[in-house]
Amino acid sequence: MAHRILIVGGGAGGLELATRLGRTLGKQGKATITLVDKNLTHLWKPLLHEVAAGSLNTSENELNYVAQAKWNHFNFEIGTFCGLDRDAKQIQLAAIQNDKGEEVVPPRSLDYDTLVLAVGSRTNDFGTQGAAAHCIFLDNLQQAVNFHQMLLNHYLAAHSTHKEQTEGKISVAIVGAGATGVELSAELHHAARELAAYGLKGIRPENMDITLIEAGPKVLPALGDRISKPVHETLEKLGVTVLTSAPVQEVTAEGMKIVDGRFIPASLKVWAAGIRGHAQMKGIAGLETNRIDQLIVRQTLQTTLDDNIFAFGDCAACPLSEGNERNVPPRAQAAHQQASMLTKSLIGRLEGKPLLKYKYRDHGSLVSLSLFSAVGNLMGNLMGDVKLEGWLARMFYISLYRMHQVALYGAFRTLLLVLSDRIGRSTEPRLKLH
Numbered sequence: 001m002a003h004r005i006l007i008v009g010g011g012a013g014g015l016e017l018a019t020r021l022g023r024t025l026g027k028q029g030k031a032t033i034t035l036v037d038k039n040l041t042h043l044w045k046p047l048l049h050e051v052a053a054g055s056l057n058t059s060e061n062e063l064n065y066v067a068q069a070k071w072n073h074f075n076f077e078i079g080t081f082c083g084l085d086r087d088a089k090q091i092q093l094a095a096i097q098n099d100k101g102e103e104v105v106p107p108r109s110l111d112y113d114t115l116v117l118a119v120g121s122r123t124n125d126f127g128t129q130g131a132a133a134h135c136i137f138l139d140n141l142q143q144a145v146n147f148h149q150m151l152l153n154h155y156l157a158a159h160s161t162h163k164e165q166t167e168g169k170i171s172v173a174i175v176g177a178g179a180t181g182v183e184l185s186a187e188l189h190h191a192a193r194e195l196a197a198y199g200l201k202g203i204r205p206e207n208m209d210i211t212l213i214e215a216g217p218k219v220l221p222a223l224g225d226r227i228s229k230p231v232h233e234t235l236e237k238l239g240v241t242v243l244t245s246a247p248v249q250e251v252t253a254e255g256m257k258i259v260d261g262r263f264i265p266a267s268l269k270v271w272a273a274g275i276r277g278h279a280q281m282k283g284i285a286g287l288e289t290n291r292i293d294q295l296i297v298r299q300t301l302q303t304t305l306d307d308n309i310f311a312f313g314d315c316a317a318c319p320l321s322e323g324n325e326r327n328v329p330p331r332a333q334a335a336h337q338q339a340s341m342l343t344k345s346l347i348g349r350l351e352g353k354p355l356l357k358y359k360y361r362d363h364g365s366l367v368s369l370s371l372f373s374a375v376g377n378l379m380g381n382l383m384g385d386v387k388l389e390g391w392l393a394r395m396f397y398i399s400l401y402r403m404h405q406v407a408l409y410g411a412f413r414t415l416l417l418v419l420s421d422r423i424g425r426s427t428e429p430r431l432k433l434h
Helices: 012-028 045-053 065-071 141-161 179-197 225-238 332-350 390-409 411-425
Strands: 003-008 031-037 075-078 081-085 090-093 103-105 108-111 114-117 168-175 203-213 241-243 248-251 255-258 263-265 268-271 306-311 364-369 373-380 384-389
Touching: 003 012, 003 108, 012 031, 012 065, 012 332, 012 390, 031 065, 045 141, 045 179, 045 390, 065 075, 114 332, 141 168, 141 179, 141 203, 141 268, 168 179, 168 255, 179 203, 179 225, 179 364, 203 255, 225 241, 225 364, 225 373, 332 390, 364 390, 373 390, 384 390, 390 411
Parallel strands: 003 031, 003 114, 031 075, 114 306, 168 203, 168 268, 203 241
Antiparallel strands: 081 090, 090 108, 248 255, 255 263, 364 373, 373 384
C-alpha cells in the first residue's frame, strides 16, 4: 500500500503542499495525497478585506478543490476536522448537514501514515466583553460576504430614504491596525466613492465615518516607523480617523468603549486584532499546545510528541531558530515557505533522508491602501532593505497573489487568468453591487 499523507486544511499553505506533493509523489504513485477542508472552494485569505468591501468578485477568484485535486493527482475530502486518534492513526470528520439540518454525509474516519495539520487560525478578541456578540470577524469567506451584504444594505436603505443625499450616514469601527485593519479601512473608503458613482447617493462618501482603533502606539505595529508613519498619514488624508494607544474595553450594539472612557459610535463593527488557534486544537490527542491554542512544533515542523504529525502555518508555533523563544510570525509568506520546505522533507522522508529544518526568511512586507497607494519594504541578500511606495509597491503587492496562483496553477494558466482579469474589468462593475 502506498504511503498515506493526509493534509487537513486547504488554506494557502495546505493547498500549496497538497498540489506540490500531488505533482510529485502522487503522480509517481509513491504516495496517496488527501486534502481535507470543510469548504468546496479556496480563496486566498489576504483578499478577504477586498471581498468585505465589495472590490473583489469571489466567483472569479475562488479555486475548486475537487477540480484542483483532479488536475494535480491528489484526493479531496470535504468535512470538518473534529477529532484525532494517534494510536489508530485516524482523524474524525463531523457529519455534513444541509440548510435544514438534515444529515447529508455521516461522520467519517480517515486513516493516515503521515498527518499534516494546516488548519489556520481565528481572530483573537482577547476576551473583550461584547466583541463576539457585536463584531464581525474576517476569518473566512462567508464572514467577509456577510459584511459586504450588511454594508450594501445600509446603502440601499439610505438610497431609498434620502434620494437627495442629505442625511444618510454610516459609521464603521475597525479594531486592530495590522495589515487587515489598515487595508480594510482604505478599501471601505474606495467603496464609498464607487457606490456613490454608481448612483447610490443616499450616503455621501464623506459621510462614511471610518475609525481604525489600535491598542498599541502605532498602526502596523509589527513594522518599522518608516512604513507605519506614511500609512498613518495616508489613512488620515483619506478621512479615516486613526486612534492609537486606545485599547477597547467593551463592545456594545451602539459602538466601542475605549479604556480611557471615550465612546466610538458604529453601526458596523469589525474585529481584526490578533490571532489564536482554533479551540478544538487545544491539547488535541494530548499534543502540546501554547497559550493561544497553537500546536508547538520543532524546526522540522513535527509536533513535539508525535513524529508522524506535522503542523505549519498559523496553527503552529514554530521557533525562529533553535533555542529561540520567539516564534515564526503568522504571515502568508511563512506558510508559503513552510509548504515548500515540507514538500522536500516529505519526499526525502520516504527515501530515508533526514528532515529539513525550517528557518524563516523575511522578504519584507507590503500593505495595500486600495487604489490610492501601497507602502512596504522588500528584503533580500542583494538589495538589503528597500522601501517601496506608490505604483511600484502596488505592483509588487499584486505580484504576491500571482505567485500564489503560479504555485497552484502553473505559470501558463496564471498568465491566462491575468489576461481574463484584464478583459473582465472592461465588462463588469468595479464594485460588487449584489
